Amino acid sequence: MPTRSITELTTLATDALVRAGARRAMAESTARALVAAEAQHLSSHGLSRVPQYCAHLASGRVDGQAVPRVQQTRPAALLVDAADGFAFPACELAVQEAIRSARACGAAFAGVTNSHHSGAAALQLAPVAAAGMVGLAFSNSPGAMPAWGGKRPLFGTNPIAAVFPRRAQGIDQSPLVIDLSLSKVARGKLMVAKQEGRSIPEGWALDKDGNPTTDPAEGMEGMMLPAGGVKGAMLALVVELLCCALTGAAFGFEADSFFPAEGNRPRIGQAFLVIDPAALAGGDVFHARIETLVEAMLVDEDVRLPGSRREALADRAVLEGIAVPDALLAQLEALA
Numbered sequence: 001m002p003t004r005s006i007t008e009l010t011t012l013a014t015d016a017l018v019r020a021g022a023r024r025a026m027a028e029s030t031a032r033a034l035v036a037a038e039a040q041h042l043s044s045h046g047l048s049r050v051p052q053y054c055a056h057l058a059s060g061r062v063d064g065q066a067v068p069r070v071q072q073t074r075p076a077a078l079l080v081d082a083a084d085g086f087a088f089p090a091c092e093l094a095v096q097e098a099i100r101s102a103r104a105c106g107a108a109f110a111g112v113t114n115s116h117h118s119g120a121a122a123l124q125l126a127p128v129a130a131a132g133m134v135g136l137a138f139s140n141s142p143g144a145m146p147a148w149g150g151k152r153p154l155f156g157t158n159p160i161a162a163v164f165p166r167r168a169q170g171i172d173q174s175p176l177v178i179d180l181s182l183s184k185v186a187r188g189k190l191m192v193a194k195q196e197g198r199s200i201p202e203g204w205a206l207d208k209d210g211n212p213t214t215d216p217a218e219g220m221e222g223m224m225l226p227a228g229g230v231k232g233a234m235l236a237l238v239v240e241l242l243c244c245a246l247t248g249a250a251f252g253f254e255a256d257s258f259f260p261a262e263g264n265r266p267r268i269g270q271a272f273l274v275i276d277p278a279a280l281a282g283g284d285v286f287h288a289r290i291e292t293l294v295e296a297m298l299v300d301e302d303v304r305l306p307g308s309r310r311e312a313l314a315d316r317a318v319l320e321g322i323a324v325p326d327a328l329l330a331q332l333e334a335l336a
Contacts (some may be wrong), residue, residue, distance in 0.1 A: 177307025213237025
């Protein structure tokens with residue numbers, strides 16, 4: 001596979017999105033997020049999304065000229081309207097405002113409405129960790145999982161992410177980063193498997209008739225299975241309510257799948273909770289407690305701190321670039 005630098009790929013993705021109809025600031029924000037995911041080997045939320053996003057611009061599922069705005073605010077709560085644009089500029093604004101509010105109030109909740117696919121949730125929280133705060137991120141997505149006992153896709157795969165900053169011996173350490181989909185795997189993995197002509201393991205998805213399948217195309221037309229059975233389904237319900245009932249966004253079953261070019265404007269929601277440790281037991285106590293737990297975890301030599309592998313991959317990508325499949329690179333170059 002050919003290798004390209006992060007700068008080259010960001011420019012390529014930006015140009016493709018601008019050519020498809022996105023304003024440059026929106027395109028740049030979106031391209032940065034997709035390339036950052038690709039650098040961490042999260043290909044289901046990386047460059048493979050560029051052709052999909054361009055198709056959504058062309059069909060009108062996304063307003064390429066939208067400008068997100070803070071629609072409503074109180075001291076520790078705010079709502080950002082993505083205005084049917086891509087999610088990334090709206091999420092950046094929500095996180096930025098939540099950090100500002102948390103500095104003043106100790107904690108802040110920011111919702112995003114009328115939004116789109118928000119990619120790898122943990123990447124949205126990097127500024128929170130950089131600010132020395134704890135962050136939680138949630139997003140719903142088009143219906144892909146049934147309610148427990150149900151037979152139709154109702155909830156999205158609904159990712160949850162969290163970030164906890166670290167400081168040991170007065171030196172900033174890599175934060176703990178937790179990021180998971182509430183389906184057994186992210187639905188984007190089926191999209192990548194279909195593009196690459198691969199089958200998927202049994203147990204990831206059901207076809208439209210509710211039968212187990214190893215065909216990613218059948219799984220995309222059918223349903224994902226929740227992680228942890230009924231517990232995963234209940235957590236997916238929690239995310240739907242946090243991201244939609246509080247923000248006025250569309251529930252998963254109201255949003256058409258991201259995969260086709262045609263469909264409605266998804267208008268889904270995201271939510272972010274930012275907490276300043278200084279407002280509770282204090283920063284020193286927080287960091288001491290974090291390190292006590294980290295040390296206990298690392299007593300077992302096979303334990304890997306969450307987020308460490310992704311950070312190592314991202315650092316490597318800065319130095320060595322990112323390998324991109326030939327067909328995808330050709331598609332990106334044609335779109336740009």
